[in-house]
Amino acid sequence: MFRSIRNQIAIPYILLILLIIGSTGVYLENFYRRNYLEDLQKNLSAQARLVADEASLVLPVESDLNRLDDLCRKWQSLLGARVTLISPNGTVLGESQEDRTKMDNHANRPEFIQAMKTGEGNSIRFSTSARFQMMYAAQVIRSGDEVIGVARIALPLTRVEQNVNALRLTVFGAMLTASVLAVLVATIIAERTTRPLRALTKEAHRISIGEAQAVHLTFSNDEIGEISRAIRTMALDQQVQIDLLTKERSLLSTILDQMTDGVVVVDQTGHVQMINPAAERMFSISQADAKNRSLAEVLRLYQVIDLWKRCLDTGETQVTLVELGLQKLSLQCVVTPLGASLPGSALILFQDLTRLRQLETIRRDFISNISHELRTPLASLKALTETLQDGALEDPPVAQKFLLQMETEVDALSLMVSELLELSRIESGRVPLQLVATSPQAILESAIERLRLQAERANLTLHLELPDDLPNVLADAPRIEQVIVNLLHNAIKFTPSPGDIWINARKAEQNGKQVIVISVKDTGVGIPEADLPRIFERFYKADRARSGKGTGLGLAIARHLVEAHGGRIWAESKEKEGSTFYFSLPIVEESE
Numbered sequence: 001m002f003r004s005i006r007n008q009i010a011i012p013y014i015l016l017i018l019l020i021i022g023s024t025g026v027y028l029e030n031f032y033r034r035n036y037l038e039d040l041q042k043n044l045s046a047q048a049r050l051v052a053d054e055a056s057l058v059l060p061v062e063s064d065l066n067r068l069d070d071l072c073r074k075w076q077s078l079l080g081a082r083v084t085l086i087s088p089n090g091t092v093l094g095e096s097q098e099d100r101t102k103m104d105n106h107a108n109r110p111e112f113i114q115a116m117k118t119g120e121g122n123s124i125r126f127s128t129s130a131r132f133q134m135m136y137a138a139q140v141i142r143s144g145d146e147v148i149g150v151a152r153i154a155l156p157l158t159r160v161e162q163n164v165n166a167l168r169l170t171v172f173g174a175m176l177t178a179s180v181l182a183v184l185v186a187t188i189i190a191e192r193t194t195r196p197l198r199a200l201t202k203e204a205h206r207i208s209i210g211e212a213q214a215v216h217l218t219f220s221n222d223e224i225g226e227i228s229r230a231i232r233t234m235a236l237d238q239q240v241q242i243d244l245l246t247k248e249r250s251l252l253s254t255i256l257d258q259m260t261d262g263v264v265v266v267d268q269t270g271h272v273q274m275i276n277p278a279a280e281r282m283f284s285i286s287q288a289d290a291k292n293r294s295l296a297e298v299l300r301l302y303q304v305i306d307l308w309k310r311c312l313d314t315g316e317t318q319v320t321l322v323e324l325g326l327q328k329l330s331l332q333c334v335v336t337p338l339g340a341s342l343p344g345s346a347l348i349l350f351q352d353l354t355r356l357r358q359l360e361t362i363r364r365d366f367i368s369n370i371s372h373e374l375r376t377p378l379a380s381l382k383a384l385t386e387t388l389q390d391g392a393l394e395d396p397p398v399a400q401k402f403l404l405q406m407e408t409e410v411d412a413l414s415l416m417v418s419e420l421l422e423l424s425r426i427e428s429g430r431v432p433l434q435l436v437a438t439s440p441q442a443i444l445e446s447a448i449e450r451l452r453l454q455a456e457r458a459n460l461t462l463h464l465e466l467p468d469d470l471p472n473v474l475a476d477a478p479r480i481e482q483v484i485v486n487l488l489h490n491a492i493k494f495t496p497s498p499g500d501i502w503i504n505a506r507k508a509e510q511n512g513k514q515v516i517v518i519s520v521k522d523t524g525v526g527i528p529e530a531d532l533p534r535i536f537e538r539f540y541k542a543d544r545a546r547s548g549k550g551t552g553l554g555l556a557i558a559r560h561l562v563e564a565h566g567g568r569i570w571a572e573s574k575e576k577e578g579s580t581f582y583f584s585l586p587i588v589e590e591s592e
Helices: 005-058 066-078 110-118 158-208 225-256 278-282 295-299 302-314 353-388 394-427 440-457 475-493 554-564
Strands: 082-086 094-095 120-126 133-143 146-156 262-266 272-275 319-323 328-338 347-352 435-438 460-465 473-475 498-511 514-520 569-574 578-586
Touching: 005 066, 005 133, 005 146, 005 158, 066 082, 066 094, 066 295, 082 133, 110 120, 110 133, 110 146, 146 569, 158 225, 225 272, 262 278, 262 295, 272 295, 278 347, 295 302, 302 319, 302 328, 302 347, 328 353, 353 394, 435 440, 440 460, 440 475, 440 498, 440 514, 473 475, 473 578, 475 498, 475 514, 475 554, 475 578, 554 578
Parallel strands: 460 498
Antiparallel strands: 082 094, 082 146, 120 133, 133 146, 262 272, 262 347, 319 328, 328 347, 435 473, 498 514, 514 578, 569 578
């Protein structure tokens, strides 16, 4: 309300006048009402004394209450007010207006109680019998020194209220007229006073939004004219500086926004002053939430805080590695003091080394795994070769046996190389998938037929459970059959004889989409809980599989093939209770 100078001038002026007029009106109304009521009360008291004097002559000799009612009505016609005669115990003896027989005992009426105590009583209250405000005056009736009753005169206050309302209307009219005049005068004065200031404010606003060249100020000879000239000069200088700063800021902002490294700037008190989008993503916090909050609140990394303190103490750049467990990020943190330009402030740079660390881990694991997998067949070939060279060639049956074993080891190496090449092609996307609407039942039955003989030789029973209304899936049938064969082959290999293997397919919902979930469940030795998260890694084998043959690439290939179809593969298992492998495939939409 008071933001405008015009309002600051006009509104207090108007409020002051309204306050004076209102206070005067209230005072006049109360003064008139109070004086009128006092005069009326005096008149009623005098009338009550007259009635009491008359009643003192009648009550001792008159026992007929109906006659007393007639007498009260006579007094009412003479006085123009309601008359009531009350016995000392509060019983109504005579009444000029109401039905006396239906009236309550009046011993609790305030005017009656006061009259019995002092000889005279007055009150203004709501009458339960008349149903409106009444003024009462009561006077004791004496016969000698004995109180024989109370005479009460009552007058409705409707006339008083009518007179007060008339005065209130008069005062209100005067207040309204004065208020209108006050508003007009105050508005005119305020308008003339603030018009130049408003024009100056408008031009200052245009300057603030960068329109200094378009400013049109009126230069008068008063104080406002001096201010206008100063603002004009300031605006031109400011525009030059703004243009330079805008270019520099735009360049800096573009660089910071495009950087893949996180940047955080903190002041000498450790409060964040700036954070770029890369850092926002790393630490899941926005610029608005981070600014002016302490470094500990924003990053919650004690290593970074310690590094920042060490940087402030030494004045030298500090470097450390930070691991973000929840985000699974590996960051190199570099804290650099900003020097004389921003004393006490520091630049904290976060370089994301996660991908490099992952690649290094993958490379290290791959070398370790491939070395382990190659060592056994190569050692076996070496031993067989040495045995043959030591004379086994002279014994044809033994030589033949060794050559067969060498062929087996070479086949294992060939299979490993073949599967490595296959996995590499799948991971690099060089294996095109022919996605067509395919019956899950046809894929499952074909895979089961390929391994049925192997299962029978191992004394295992294959069970296929399929609902009748199973919809088609969008899949490359040979590739999905390869996945099922890998899962069945593992189930056969690790299920003791006799045993059962169940192959199941059902319709389900996954991430809001309809899919077919295919499962292969065995009654084998199970997988340790610690191994479950890693069984789909290349070359990874649970302890139960170390004694068995295989490259350790089958499940890795299965995972990549399922994910290439837009599905998901997972496993559930308990040791000595068997394992269940699941994978999902998208259902063919009707429009397809």
